[in-house]
Amino acid sequence: MFVCVCKAVSDRQIRRDIREEGVTSLRELARLRGVGTCCGKCVPQARRLLDETLEQH
Template sequence: MYVCLCQGVTDGQIREAIYEGCCSYRDVRQALGVGTQCGKCASQAKQVTRETLAKL
């Protein structure tokens, strides 16, 4: 499912980025560009990040 339409980032890509070493929303944003345009996806992207980190 797409979380960020502006950058075409899916929840799967966010998870993958975390498995590959991102350990905060800031890291995810830097790695994938999620939330760097309109910003509408930020809260959902943060939630996916939080949920994924909580399961590690």
Template sequence: MFVCLCKAVSDKAIKQNIASGACTMRDLKTNLGVGSQCGKCVSQASAILHNELVKQARDIDELAKPAA
């Protein structure tokens, strides 16, 4: 699904960029151009960013747990 129509950026591209190290909206804007035109995509891109960072933190927590 396209999140940023102006720059033709999909949710998949945003998630891949986050997995590659992007951790702020500034990173997404620099790397993909998200939010650099009309700005209508910023809230949805921000939500995806937040959700992916929460998932990453959860994964790290799971790895840090001692084996039972």
């Protein structure tokens, strides 16, 4: 499922970036994938996913 439609970034991709690229913030995700840098609608969902995934690690 796409979290960021503008940049075609899925929840799986974001989880992988957290796990394998060491992403810990929305800013890093924006730099790496462009998440939230276009329309910005995905920001709340991306933040939630980031928080949830980081809690599990």
